[in-house]
Amino acid sequence: MTLKEVDKKRIVTVKKVNAKGSFKRRLFDMGFVNGTEVYIEKFAPLGDPMEIKLKGYNLSLRHVDANLIEVE
């Protein structure tokens, strides 16, 4: 399952980041590594991007990018 498929208000754990190069590094920097817990807070009024909580802060990311993050 990827982060994109998770419903609102659910908590999931990151398994793997399937991105490449600079984007992968950026995801690492923001805390997406194996074992990180993520809470899905909400979706923007137009449906995309989404807002999530991880490591004690709030982050927004798009569905396309969330699709690269494997969770369980």
Place this chain on the structure above:
Amino acid sequence: MSTCTIALAGNPNSGKTTLFNVLTGSNHSVGNWPGVTVEKKHGKVKLNKKIDVVDLPGTYSLTAYSMEERIARNYIVDDELDVVVNIVDGTNLERNLFLTSQIIELGKPVIIALNMMDEVEKNNERISIDKLSDELGIPVIGISALKADGIENLLEIVMEVYNNKDKYQPKPWKYSKEIENKISELFNKIEKLNLIDSKYPNRWMALKLIESDKEISEKINLRIDSRNEELEDKLVEEKYKRIGSIVNKCLETKRKFNEFTASDKIDRVLTNKLFGLPIFGMIMYLTFWLTFNVGGIFMDLLDGFVADVVQPIVGSFLIGVGAAEWLQSLIIDGIIGGVGGVLMFLPNIIFLFLAISLLEDTGYMARVAFILDKAMRKIGLSGKAFIPMIMGFGCNVPAIIATRTLENEKDRMIAILINPFMSCGARLPVYVLLSTAFFPGNEALVTFSLYILGFVMAIIMAFIFKKTLFKSEPSPFLMELPTYRMPSIKNVLLKLWLRVKDYITKAGTVIFVASVVVWFILGYNITGAVGINESFGAAIGKMISPIFKPLGFGNWQASLSLIAGLLAKEVVVSNMAIIYGLGDAVAEAALEGNASGFLPTLSAAFSQVSAYAFMVFILLYTPCVAVIGTIKRETKS
């Protein structure tokens, strides 16, 4: 004794600039959205003149992927730098410490300034500072930059570390055996290269090679043979694991996901699925209402003051001291008319900047990007590109600099190039002047339509650029949504003052000089003092005016104003003020709501249609010199 140089490093929005201002007593602009500081700034510490302080751009990491991160890491290893002060947001410990782990790797003495301790307390959290210091092996000082708490303590430790650098050399973190083996293998290879001019520690370079850091591998011409991605993932994972265990030991109460803060609750309303967009529209409308309607009231007062008090007093004073007629004319018509004509719009500017400052400081700006990202993507830009666009309503210069937060270089080019279409504060006086004169009762609507037109133009141009010159894949969008904060009145006023000061300075310098020049060329020709229609100015204006004939404002007065406006858009107004002797007349018309009965010259020169055409031209033609300079610098062209 030599001076000690410290650098402030930390995540975006962790309060570095606030601390910098507290330390140096200077007034740099801060805001509650990530990426306010985009250049490194220097200053001297007020309490201890022996300390120089450099404010580095905020970064999440020290990779080679963005300009700011390269600036930051290159500076940290610079010989000139003695101590790194790492600002860590106490409310967001885990992610902030990731950068700390990388700063430690660079080998310079590090002190952690644990910021926002007041907020940590408010959230009912407790951080054990001693434990954190023990675990990390570096000094940690709790501060609140906003309230200037703990600053003396911090400076004391800075000097202590500076005087005992060897003692405070941070110990590099150890990783699992697998990674350590790779590190020592690469370390040996690097050592053999015998890099004399490299400032980076060898162990750090080895780590960067594992992370396949492009800059380092190119610099030392050494590539990790098998691009071992698994190892790279593992390295980051181990770092976070260690940080996680440190945080668990030091953070006594950890907030759970389902414990919502006040900020979360505010956000549920402001970015609500149904109300989010209407609320955004309302906020924008309110901003303009404040600028035009409320600002307009003060503008009339100010104008009345200049016309009824300043001008008569100065006039009678000049007559009293027996000033020559030309001098009277220079001061009354040229300087008071020209500079006063621009200063008259100060209230509008103040309210506009006040609104922008509030949007920045509360944390709403980042939400604007969040709400509008999907729409912005339709034209090929990210939601983040919207922030500089709103700032452009104030002034295009800082707005263009703010585009540095966009990761994708091509997106940044587009964002820079479309920014001048956002009607800046300097164009506002032109709109207010002409719309009050020609569209009484509808001035707010007319002005608003120009803002919209500029915005639409920006969107269209962005779309065209994206499809032609700057084709690229959509860049990822990862943006921190900062906690909503009550803006500090001090910060808002400070920022407002900085911007207002800019405007007044411009009125006192560029516009002052321009007013004198305009006064001269409108009152004289080669034979001496003449009527306005025989002047140099009329001759110049007449020469160019045929170009503007098709646009409906082919009179020499308008043409001359446009040329003068290249210098600064406000000059258009001061120019017209001198030509048409504006000022009191505008106020009267505004009060009477009647345009036809006044200003015979202005209404003879323009019809409603040509006045609108003139405003559109002001909106769309060349940006002012300062903006052109900034664009040139920022695009390196």
